[in-house]
Amino acid sequence: xxxxxxxxxxxxxxxxxxxxxxxxxxxxxxxxxxxxxxxxxxxxxxxxxxxxxxxxxxxxxxxxxxxxxxxxxxxxxxxxxxxxxxxxxxxxxxxxxxxxxxxxxxxxxxxxxxxxxxxxxxxxxxxxxxxxxxxxxxxxxxxxxxxxxxxxxxxxxxxxxxxxxxxxxxxxxxxxxxxxxxxxxxxxxxxxxxxxxxxxxxxxxxxxxxxxxxxxxxxxxxxxxxxxxxxxxxxxxxxxxxxxxxxxxxxxxxxxxxxxxxxxxxxxxxxxxxxxxxxxxxxxxxxxxxxxxxxxxxxxxxxxxxxxxxxxxxxxxxxxxxxxxxxxxxxxxxxxxxxxxxxxxxxxxxxxxxxxxxxxxxxxxxxxxxxxxxxxxxxxxxxxxxxxxxxxxxxxxxxxxxxxxxxxxxxxxxxxxxxxxxx
Amino acid sequence: xxxxxxxxxxxxxxxxxxxxxxxxxxxxxxxxxxxxxxxxxxxxxxxxxxxxxxxxxxxxxxxxxxxxxxxxxxxxxxxxxxxxxxxxxxxxxxxxxxxxxxxxxxxxxxxxxxxxxxxxxxxxxxxxxxxxxxxxxxxxxxxxxxxxxxxxxxxxxxxxxxxxxxxxxxxxxxxxxxxxxxxxxxxxxxxxxxxxxxxxxxxxxxxxxxxxxxxxxxxxxxxxxxxxxxxxxxxxxxxxxxxxxxxxxxxxxxxxxxxxxxxxxxxxxxxxxxxxxxxxxxxxxxxxxxxxxxxxxxxxxxxxxxxxxxxxxxxxxxxxxxxxxxxxxxxxxxxxxxxxxxxxxxxxxxxxxxxxxxxxxxxxxxxxxxxxxxxxxxxxxxxxxxxxxxxxxxxxxxxxxxxxxxxxxxxxxxxxxxxxxxxxxxxxxxxxxxxxxxxxxxxxxxxxxxxxxxxxxxxxxxxxxxxxxxxxxxxxxxxxxxxxxxxxxxxxxxxxxxxxxxxxxxxxxxxxxxxxxxxxxxxxxxxxxxxxxxxxxxxxxxxxxxx
Numbered sequence: 001x002x003x004x005x006x007x008x009x010x011x012x013x014x015x016x017x018x019x020x021x022x023x024x025x026x027x028x029x030x031x032x033x034x035x036x037x038x039x040x041x042x043x044x045x046x047x048x049x050x051x052x053x054x055x056x057x058x059x060x061x062x063x064x065x066x067x068x069x070x071x072x073x074x075x076x077x078x079x080x081x082x083x084x085x086x087x088x089x090x091x092x093x094x095x096x097x098x099x100x101x102x103x104x105x106x107x108x109x110x111x112x113x114x115x116x117x118x119x120x121x122x123x124x125x126x127x128x129x130x131x132x133x134x135x136x137x138x139x140x141x142x143x144x145x146x147x148x149x150x151x152x153x154x155x156x157x158x159x160x161x162x163x164x165x166x167x168x169x170x171x172x173x174x175x176x177x178x179x180x181x182x183x184x185x186x187x188x189x190x191x192x193x194x195x196x197x198x199x200x201x202x203x204x205x206x207x208x209x210x211x212x213x214x215x216x217x218x219x220x221x222x223x224x225x226x227x228x229x230x231x232x233x234x235x236x237x238x239x240x241x242x243x244x245x246x247x248x249x250x251x252x253x254x255x256x257x258x259x260x261x262x263x264x265x266x267x268x269x270x271x272x273x274x275x276x277x278x279x280x281x282x283x284x285x286x287x288x289x290x291x292x293x294x295x296x297x298x299x300x301x302x303x304x305x306x307x308x309x310x311x312x313x314x315x316x317x318x319x320x321x322x323x324x325x326x327x328x329x330x331x332x333x334x335x336x337x338x339x340x341x342x343x344x345x346x347x348x349x350x351x352x353x354x355x356x357x358x359x360x361x362x363x364x365x366x367x368x369x370x371x372x373x374x375x376x377x378x379x380x381x382x383x384x385x386x387x388x389x390x391x392x393x394x395x396x397x398x399x400x401x402x403x404x405x406x407x408x409x410x411x412x413x414x415x416x417x418x419x420x421x422x423x
Numbered sequence: 424x425x426x427x428x429x430x431x432x433x434x435x436x437x438x439x440x441x442x443x444x445x446x447x448x449x450x451x452x453x454x455x456x457x458x459x460x461x462x463x464x465x466x467x468x469x470x471x472x473x474x475x476x477x478x479x480x481x482x483x484x485x486x487x488x489x490x491x492x493x494x495x496x497x498x499x500x501x502x503x504x505x506x507x508x509x510x511x512x513x514x515x516x517x518x519x520x521x522x523x524x525x526x527x528x529x530x531x532x533x534x535x536x537x538x539x540x541x542x543x544x545x546x547x548x549x550x551x552x553x554x555x556x557x558x559x560x561x562x563x564x565x566x567x568x569x570x571x572x573x574x575x576x577x578x579x580x581x582x583x584x585x586x587x588x589x590x591x592x593x594x595x596x597x598x599x600x601x602x603x604x605x606x607x608x609x610x611x612x613x614x615x616x617x618x619x620x621x622x623x624x625x626x627x628x629x630x631x632x633x634x635x636x637x638x639x640x641x642x643x644x645x646x647x648x649x650x651x652x653x654x655x656x657x658x659x660x661x662x663x664x665x666x667x668x669x670x671x672x673x674x675x676x677x678x679x680x681x682x683x684x685x686x687x688x689x690x691x692x693x694x695x696x697x698x699x700x701x702x703x704x705x706x707x708x709x710x711x712x713x714x715x716x717x718x719x720x721x722x723x724x725x726x727x728x729x730x731x732x733x734x735x736x737x738x739x740x741x742x743x744x745x746x747x748x749x750x751x752x753x754x755x756x757x758x759x760x761x762x763x764x765x766x767x768x769x770x771x772x773x774x775x776x777x778x779x780x781x782x783x784x785x786x787x788x789x790x791x792x793x794x795x796x797x798x799x800x801x802x803x804x805x806x807x808x809x810x811x812x813x814x815x816x817x818x819x820x821x822x823x824x825x826x827x828x829x830x831x832x833x834x835x836x837x838x839x840x841x842x843x844x845x846x847x848x849x850x851x852x853x854x855x856x857x858x859x860x861x862x863x864x865x866x867x868x869x870x871x872x873x874x875x876x877x878x879x880x881x882x883x884x885x886x887x888x889x890x891x892x893x894x895x896x897x898x899x900x901x902x903x904x905x906x907x908x909x910x911x912x913x914x915x916x917x918x919x920x921x922x923x924x925x926x927x928x929x930x931x932x933x934x935x936x937x938x939x940x941x942x943x944x945x946x947x948x949x950x951x952x953x954x955x956x957x958x959x960x961x962x963x964x965x966x967x968x969x970x
Contacts, residue, residue: 023883050844060845070499109465109492111437146496171435172465255766263761292757295729297835297863298843300721315797335781336798373763380610381617383868384875399763404847405869408876411848415581415879422584 004090005189014042016194016395019410025073038149052302089390100179102150108174110146114166131231189421197396200351244345251289265350353400428484432466432491441525490518511554547967562647563666572599574859575671581878586887603701608737609768646854674860677720677813686787709746710807717755728814728864815864904950911942
């Protein structure tokens with residue numbers, strides 16, 4: 001019998017990918033940790049605080065991230081995407097495209113001197129477009145690895161100009177204009193997919209007025225408003241810069257259309273209510289919900305606290321948001337089929353947790369199945385195993401999940417990956 | 424006097440422009456404790472590391488102080504260079520003059536003063552450092568799993584490997600709660616078939632040894648080296664050497680005896696969901712109308728058990744399967760159907776004619792339900808049978824094992840995890856994991872994943888044939904000073920301290936100690952001491968800083 005390859009490929013370096021990497025590396029395995037962004041940490045690092053203990057999210061993740069960066073067994077490949085996979089459990093060959101960063105990770109110390117001189121200014125996607133960034137950029141303060149990347153889609157050099165602004169400002173010879181995209185081939189025994197989720201686009205549910213009215217926000221926009229490393233340094237404000245007197249939190253946006261409950265929204269909206277009450281004195285907070293889902297031993301107490309703080313909860317159907325003289329107006333039908341209407345300054349929507357757009361492509365490359373919703377399909381009684389031996393799935397790539405679920409799935413997947421690659 | 428080398432890193436312009444390093448050199452130069460001051464443009468670069476290594480060798484430095492960035496950034500980098508240069512890496516102190524001076528203090532003069540104080544403090548401290556050694560210990564890769572419900576069985580199957588023995592101990596029959604279930608939602612597969620298949624697998628597995636109807640009498644030891652004493656079915660005693668322990672003792676369903684409004688044991692035909700599925704459903708004829716009441720006990724124990732909504736729908740479907748014309752009502756408060764599978768399950772249940780009624784308050788009477796609806800209207804419904812969908816609570820043995828293993832419980836009486844988000848199947852004691860219903864209310868999927876997770880953690884940390892690495896920066900107890908008062912035992916978060924009853928002193932287990940220093944801070948006699956933060960080291964550091 002041929003000896004199995006002991007190395008492990010992990011796709012996606014969010015919380016689940018990080019956890020799986022650390023476990024496999026601790027067992028002495030070589031891990032290739034793939035991340036398509038120039039930074040790692042996934043969606044978790046977008047949060048200011050994590051419910052129910054309201055711990056700082058970046059502080060929770062940072063020690064794990066530095067464990068990854070310092071671990072000799074883990075090779076973190078940022079700006080990298082899977083191209084092709086051949087072979088079988090115990091002996092896969094994966095072809096990876098590694099995009100040029102144009103910044104040397106060895107030389108760069110992350111001082112950030114290159115940002116200011118760059119003449120290009122564009123929307124920062126990481127901040128949901130709420131702030132600008134340069135063509136040479138980091139996603140947010142504290143992003144790791146602590147080195148920027150040049151976004152060649154916007155860099156003036158791409159347009160044929162001989163701009164050297166960043167290179168001239170760099171004292172460490174870290175700017176590499178002639179950096180090239182590379183192709184890497186790795187041999188591994190098992191693969192863990194942890195590509196995460198994308199928040200659904202709320203503008204497709206037109207009754208909520210998202211993208212139509214400026215103070216209707218999607219969940220991550222509100223999260224970044226509260227983020228101390230975000231565009232407003234944590235000050236919750238409307239688009240005209242004033243603190244909102246009233247905020248409405250809308251549950252279950254798109255649930256009916258999608259056909260599933262995204263599980264985490266009730267609780268992160270509860271967290272948002274805490275944010276609002278704690279940060280804006282005297283604010284009125286409303287929530288419009290259909291069914292409250294706050295499963296788990298640790299969460300009920302957290303929910304009861306916002307009731308004490310005075311949240312106004314309205315069970316509602318047929319919500320329509322329109323613009324009124326005083327701001328936004330929410331028209332709804334309450335639980336007893338009576339019509340109501342409330343005016344607020346800001347609306348925060350909880351759209352569905354959807355599979356990351358790359359999921360379909362990953363499924364095709366790996367030849368694994370998707371479910372009816374486009375999440376990666378797993379096996380009955382083995383909820384992290386794909387339909388192909390040696391390929392495992394953890395985190396929101398398989399279903400909307402809480403952080404702790406992503407962690408245990410990653411640990412489960414890591415265990416199975418370690419097991420299947422034993423001779 | 425030992426030869427101390429001080430290295431100043433310019434960090435390109437980052438430190439050089441904000442801190443006057445010439446001034447720093449000039450002021451420190453006179454300090455006799457420093458043999459030589461070296462300076463480099465970027466000490467963490469390949470060139471810088473080479474410079475550091477060569478300088479250590481050339482100048483014969485015995486201890487090193489580096490003033491540069493945050494130790495979080497490059498402490499390990501420099502410790503590795505020291506190790507390669509033949510120095511003990513703990514004879515090293517890093518001074519953060521970038522994040523704490525250059526980037527914080529815009530006034531260059533003040534930043535320089537601050538840097539000088541911090542460097543002086545490190546220089547004063549470094550001579551009190553002792554060389555520390557990364558130790559390794561022998562360990563057993565074998566695993567003890569306590570509780571053979573589905574979680575324990577699955578954990579055993581996932582942990583079993585060549586060169587690794589798995590012992591699974593169950594006080595009753597194998598199978599736990601699955602023995603009492605008809606089917607599993609949402610797929611409605613037979614619970615019995617799944618269980619029989621899994622039991623067959625563990626019984627026939629060459630690396631798994633099953634102890635049924637057996638009791639755990641005692642567990643001693645620590646990660647890598649536990650000894651468990653077991654009383655077997657035929658009252659024999661067995662001693663097992665194992666490296667890690669996984670608790671999978673499950674939970675229980677709440678019995679609503681103390682809640683009078685639910686009429687349990689007061690009226691006939693009022694059953695818990697567990698009783699109904701385990702026995703009542705097997706009766707010849709089911710009555711015409713059955714009501715299933717959700718959220719029973721939730722207010723009392725203070726959390727949503729997650730599984731009851733979907734489980735109640737499963738019961739409705741079992742009833743409909745058996746007795747198509749029975750009318751089923753679901754009395755619920757909020758529908759908790761998290762995840763991708765259950766909205767469809769709910770829809771299908773409704774399509775089978777199951778009626779859902781939201782209640783605010785409920786009072787169960789003799790063959791009737793009085794309830795107040797959400798719009799405050801009092802209503803009443805006559806029914807033939809009432810099923811109470813009760814939540815999940817900790818099992819009776821939870822406290823016993825918490826005491827036996829010295830691990831804490833949470834506010835609700837489940838085993839407390841090391842971190843609710845980041846380490847849900849770990850306990851504060853390395854080598855003891857938790858999975859399934861003893862960690863918190865959960866469904867079968869969750870339990871199977873937790874089983875896999877606790878297996879994964881074990882497979883990653885205990886490798887057959889490999890020794891365990893032990894933290895170097897631990898605490899120690901000075902035997903001659905310790906009076907055995909036990910203060911340190913109480914403040915230790917990791918269960919690393921115990922009282923040696925024969926000598927009446929406290930003892931540190933270096934495998935469990937993570938070097939947090941709680942004991943050293945709390946010890947009233949100064950017997951507990953952190954190896955890398957001794958009183959002397961801290962005192963000398965502060966003395967120089969404040970001078």
